[in-house]
Structure formats: structure tokens, C-alpha cells
Amino acid sequence: MSLNVEWQRRDYSRVPYWLYHDTDLYNHEQKLIFRGTTWSYLCLEAEIPETGDFKTTWVGDTPILVNRNKDGKIHAVVNRCAHRGAAVCRHAQGNTKVHTCIYHRWSYDLTGNLIGIPFQRGIQGLGGMDDDFDKADHGLRKLRVACFKGVIFGSFSENSENIEDYLGPMMQGHITRLFHKPIKVLGYQRQRIHGNWKFYLENLRDTYHASLLHEFLVTFGLDRATQKGGVEMDKRHRHNLTYAHASSDSDLDAKEAYGGNKINSDKLKLLDPSLLEFHQEYADDRNLAISTMFPNASFQQLNNSLATRQIQPKGVDAFDLIWTYFGYTDDDIDMTNHRLRQLNLFGPGGLVSMEDAEAIEIAHKASSSEERDSTTVIEVGGKGEISDRDYRVNDVPIRGFWSYYAELMGIEPEGAFR
């Protein structure tokens, strides 16, 4: 199939709904995006600190096994036996010297090389494989791996940029800020959202929905569009950072901007405000900084809640969202408890995040029957040029997402904005 997308605007301010619902397009995304020249988030080094530690994950809908080898180096391979296609490792995480497929016991070392085949020579000369079978030709498919500040990335392509260039100064800066000292993983949350993965990638790039959809934020003054903040993107506009500065607006500013109808802070106060305490722990006073990396991850700080989010597409109609929470190894018990308390705000049941799943599911459900010329409208913060904004009411990074998506998929309109 050759892809043919009729963009109504070359600045991606109109996106056809069928792009969220088409199975052929989904298969192309797997090949051209997830198994293409991008880098994907795999996991954190802190999750596999010891030799032999492993973790299984997904890049797009390809199963991945990440290992720490004897020399400390990290290897990522496709978790699919070279023999008959079974998942070699069936565990979420653990420690091992060797990975053996249960089906016919083919075994692989921690770099993915095939090291053992039962009955290769048959039994008493009967059965077995021909002499020209070479184990070296039948290892697990290897990904390129790069670690940046303790975050592990993988790429299927030999032609992708190096990780520093792929991230660019903005993403590098944000990851460096969050991972400026050793971390410890506090645990996981996971949810399955019944909508196309791209709806979520857009959600993460749409700064201004937060203070409208997530009423908790506004009601309790945690994050409002009237705060000082904005969006930054990398040079190619494929990643983005949304940020806000703590206590940079007043209830009065907010009431004016929201027309009074969303600001209930006069009558609504938390009985236990400890949930919202903010202990400044970086050089800046940002209480919110959430970056999103194309194509599958987000790195978040809201107050003292720190997490990565990983997006795993599960067909055109669903994706899994995995939240990995962390603190720093030098956190004292009070700080750890504070972070654990604050994760009430995030995850599948987060006071400021539960709505995202609902918004995505109702958008997915309601748009599936649309004609090919029916589109979304993306022009808050203006049309045309795709660039950073030093104000919060905009969804410009969504257009950045689509511009890079279209480039990778080979479906850019003539004279496309990038």
C-alpha cells in the first residue's frame, strides 16, 4: 500500500480523523516510526543495576528484552526466538545468566547470541540439523542501545542520529535535570486505554487542556493557565517540554481568565493540604515540567512527583501506559513518603490525570466513523509557523508532532511546515 494523505493545511492545523483508525497506517507506523530511525525509551538503568538483570518491554508492538551483561554494558534484543517465534523471556524482570526459550530450549547469552540448541547433532546421528547450520546467523535481533543520564534508549536503525542529537539540547536538559543524581525506582502503575496511541501523544503536547480538563489542578490552584510558563520544542519539533513556575499567578488573575466559573478555591480547600506541598529541589522554581519524547515516552515532574511514562501501542484501538515512579537514593524517609503521597495526583487514578484516559476514549469512540475529509482543529496559539511559546494557552507542539510523523511516514504535504 502506498500511503496517500490529503492534508487540508500544510501546517498540520487540520488532522484527518481516519489517521487514528486505519490498520494499514498502523502497520506502517510500526515499520517507519517504531522500527525506523527513531530512538525509543526502553527502561531505566536503575531497574537493571546488576549483571544478569533483565527487563522485558515493547517498542511499538515489538517485544523487547533488555539485559545487563557481565561487562556492565546494556544490550537490547527483540524478545522473539530465532527458531519458531516464541517469546524467549516470559518474565517482566529478573536476573539470569542465560535466556532459554521454553519451546525447544534454544538458549541465548545476555547479548542475544544463540549459544545452545538441543539435538543440533540429533540423537545417535539421527535427526538434528545439517552441518552448514551456523549459530552465529541465528541470534536474537539486536537493537542499538544508548544510555543517557541513566535512561536507556533503543533504536532499530543503524542510520539513526546519535542519542544526544536525537534528544537535542531541550530534551537533554530536561532529562539531566530530573536525573541529576542517582535515582531509586519506587514502583509501577499501568493502565490500558482504549484509544489510538496518537491521541495520547497529542494529549501530552497540548498544554492548555490540563487546566480545563483536569479541574483539580485549577480548583486547588496547583496548575493554572494563568501561571508563568510555556512550551519548548527541539529543533525538529518532535519532542516538547511544558513548564510552569510555582506561585506565579494569583486567584484574582485566574478568576478573570477563567470567567470565574472554574475557580472554586474560595469554597474548596483540601482538608489535608500535605498532598500539594512543593519542596523546591532544582535550581529553578518550576513546579511543573513534563517533557515528551517522540515516539513513546514522557518524563514528568509535578511538584515532587517524578516519573517516566511509556506508551505501548496495542493495535489501532488501544495502548498501554506504564508509569515508573522514582525518587533519589539520598531521599530521607519523609521525602520518600512525600513522593508516595503525591503520586495520588498521577497514574490511572490520579487526581490530575484520570481524565486523560476518558478524554482519549471518548475521542476515539466518537471519531471512528468519520469520513476521510473530516478533521480535528489545532490552532490554539496560532496557525502557520511551528515554534516555542512563552505562554501556556497553546497546542502548537501537537503540530510539531504531526510534522515529524508525516516526515517519517513519507506523507508530508508539498511545502510542509517542519
Place this chain on the structure above:
Amino acid sequence: MIETEKRFAIEDLFSAYASCLDSDRLEEWLDLFVEKCVYKIVPKQNLTLGLPVTLMLCENKNMLRDRIASLRQANEYSIHTDRHLISNVCIKTESDANTFMVEANYALFQTDNEGNGCLYSFGTYVDEVLFDENIPKFLCKTVIVDNWSIPHMLSTPI
């Protein structure tokens, strides 16, 4: 051996718990907890891995009240009704004659606004029940979710 009356009272507490959640009487549900209560929902995998992250963590009744106030006044969530089935209630006496460790299994079915239902969540309650003037209430309630990849989202308590 636990007194029969107390056993019935604990079973009634679980019935009231299910009934309040299933008929959206969340404010009444709060009355089933003591003031110094702890309520948490824990993904089973974290428990297995020895990691402390929860899905919901209320360390006192005010945090629980805040959660309900937020659901009522701020949050937007999937329109649904709940149906809890609670069984295998196992009561163990504590050293203190008024405090009991109680474990039970739960299954929570959810129905959407078009009448379609699913088995939304299942797992175990590991609870501490305190008798205050012969009325049992939850001192600590831990919901351990077996199917810890949450379908859709988590809004109303389990």
C-alpha cells in the same frame, strides 16, 4: 474464638461497604472508616517486587474526604456503575480484643452508560477492623489488585 455477634457485625460492615460504593453513596462510605484510617489501593506487582507505589493512598480520613470531594466537584471520569462481590471473608483475632485482621476476596464489575459490563477489578482486601462501642469500622484497608493493569481508568474507590 471470635464472638458470633462480632463476626456478623464484621460481615455486615463488608456488606455496607459494597452497598455504599455500588449505589454511589460515597459520603456514607466514609462513615465506615475511623478518623485515623489508612486506605490504599496497591498494584499486586509492586507488592511482589517489594516496591511501595500505590494507585491510591489516603493516610487519614481527611485525605479520603478530599478524594471524595474531588470526585464530586472536580474530576471528570467514565460514567459507570459498580457491583462488588465480596467473599471468603476470613477473620483473625488480634491481641487487642477490639481489633481484628480480616481478609476477603473481591470482584468488581463495572457497567457503562450503554449497559455494557465487564469484570473491572479483582483481588484481595487485607483489612484491620476496629470495634468502637460495638460498631466495627475500618482502621486500615488495603486493596490488592490482581489485574493491576487498570482497564480504562480508576476513579471511584474499589
